[in-house]
Amino acid sequence: MKQLSLIILLLTSLVACYEPEEGCLDYRATNYDVTADDACPDCCTYPVLKLALRHQAVWPPNPDTSITFKYNTHYATPFDKFHYFKVDRFRFFISGLHLISTDGQAYTLPDSLSFTSQNNSSFKTEDNYTKADRDILQTATLGTFITEGKYDKVELTIGLPETVLKASADKLPSGHALATSDTLLYDTLSGYRHGIVRLYRDTLDSSPLEEFTFAASQQLTLDLPGVLDIRPGHNVKLTLTINYLALFDGVDLQNDALETIRDKVFQNFPFATLVTDAVLE
DSSP: OHHHHHHHHHHHHHHHHOOOOEEBOOTTSTTBOTTOSEEOTTOOOOOEEEEEEEEEEOOTTOTTOOEEOOTTOOEEOSSOTTOEEEEEEEEEEEEEEEEEETTSOBOOOOOEEEEEOTTSOEEEEEOOEEEEOTTOOSOEEEEEOOOOEEEEEEEEEESOOHHHHTOBOTTOOTTOTTOTTOTTTEETTTEEOSEEEEEESSSSTTOOEEEEEOSSOEEEEEEEEEEEEEOTTOOEEEEEEEEHHHHTTTOOTTTSOHHHHHHHHHHTHHHHEEEEEEEEO
């Protein structure tokens, strides 16, 4: 009897000393804690969609030989292998990036961004913007990405939605891709630009620096390297590779008008852009 009383006393003491642990109990979160007893307030961290950019220069006759694209470097043009040119700057926006499932459904990011239109009315868009430039090396986080299933394609837009081009974005968070401090892609009078290219048509010292801006946006649908099976609680990272020499395929830099060069470069985006990696983290 004394032994039974001792056991009961010991168990009672253990129960009295036990304190339930709080943790994230949402299985979709990256910090889901299966051992937690109680849900903690606002402690869950949810997956995000990331985009890394690789900037390459692959000359069409040698597709197995690629080098990192660099500014102010001599490159033979695909149009004429004996003619060389240099790129001073190639910067553009990427927006509206969505993964597409194997059954054709596009996943939209839940985060939104507020703008003020020219007539002072407010509107929101999906907060899904990044900026491409070979000197911007960090991987961009596009937004919260809570989904699961099998995905095999991605759609994205080179440039910005028309509604955003002349909108006011003075309340954007610091460091956002659409920050108006970027004077190459934003002008206080004309608003945003889809993209800008500055180049020297020749490598001679007398060759002037010329520039053009993209006249429109363009939506691309690209295949993933394989079917990506997304599971709850994982970030998704895509790697987009841009071949800058392929962008100049068919461009006669010696004779084409600047507007013609602009149009040809823009038309080459679907052939010069490739998703080379898609992984869970």
